[in-house]
Amino acid sequence: VYKGQPQLVFVGDYIDRGPDSAAVLRRMLELSTELPNNVTCLLGNHERMMLDFLVDPVSRGPRWLRSGGTSTLESFGLHTGALDLGSSADTFLSINAALKTQMGPEMISWIKTRPLIWNSGNLWVVHAAADPQHAMDDQSPRILLWGHPEFRSRRRSDEMWVAHGHTIVSAPLATDGCISVDTGAYQ
Numbered sequence: 344v345y346k347g348q349p350q351l352v353f354v355g356d357y358i359d360r361g362p363d364s365a366a367v368l369r370r371m372l373e374l375s376t377e378l379p380n381n382v383t384c385l386l387g388n389h390e391r392m393m394l395d396f397l398v399d400p401v402s403r404g405p406r407w408l409r410s411g412g413t414s415t416l417e418s419f420g421l422h423t424g425a426l427d428l429g430s431s432a433d434t435f436l437s438i439n440a441a442l443k444t445q446m447g448p449e450m451i452s453w454i455k456t457r458p459l460i461w462n463s464g465n466l467w468v469v470h471a472a473a474d475p476q477h478a479m480d481d482q483s484p485r486i487l488l489w490g491h492p493e494f495r496s497r498r499r500s501d502e503m504w505v506a507h508g509h510t511i512v513s514a515p516l517a518t519d520g521c522i523s524v525d526t527g528a529y530q
Contacts, residue, residue: 348381352461354508355387355470355488358418359411360529365418365445372453386457387470388488388509394454400439401432419445459487465502471509475499495521 357371358364374382392410395403404412405428413423421441426434443451460482461468467479469487472494477483478501490509498519499505506522516523 350381350383350463351378352383352468352506353385354468354506354524355385355457356389356508356525357384357387358393358415359389359407360414362414362418364415365420368446368450368454372450375453383461383468384457385461385468385470386454386459386488390454390457391488397439397443397451400435404430404435404438416442421445459484466504466506468506471507473499473505473507479503479505495523 351374353371357367371384375384389410392403392407393412393415396407396412408426408428413426416423416426416438419442421438423438426438459469460479462479467473469482471488472486472490473479473482474486474491475493475497494505494507495510502520504517504520504522506524508525510523511525511527512523514526
């Protein structure tokens with residue numbers, strides 16, 4: 344029986360997956376602010392792409408748009424009808440400025456400070472994956488956010504369990520030290 348306070352750990356990708364990204368971000372910010380000892384919101388690769396867009400909209404914008412960024416922009420009330428992968432630098436800069444205004448500094452700062460990993464005992468939670476050949480304290484941010492080719496096929500030798508999202512499975516699965524929880528609910 345767990346005697347402490349319950350822990351909620353969200354594995355990222357709060358955006359780009361439907362019409363309510365802005366509302367989801369607001370709710371995650373609210374939960375983690377009101378219950379900082381009980382709620383952890385990890386950074387996902389989609390939030391990483393948005394942060395990259397906020398820093399360098401011209402070179403990072405097309406990738407984010409290909410990955411669902413348009414739905415996030417629209418959820419913040421930004422009309423993206425003329426925005427496409429071939430849009431001008433001025434268009435990307437204009438959308439960037441408008442998104443920063445709509446998000447506000449508090450939300451942007453909150454997203455920037457999201458952790459990549461959470462741990463309790465022999466359970467680790469990440470967004471995408473962990474390299475099974477490296478200790479959990481020595482993981483690459485790129486792998487934590489984007490995945491590793493051997494993550495679900497090679498068992499860890501340290502008896503650690505790694506829960507993750509990012510890769511859609513038909514039903515939650517816990518096997519060989521790996522707990523897959525992304526069932527593609529947004530679909």
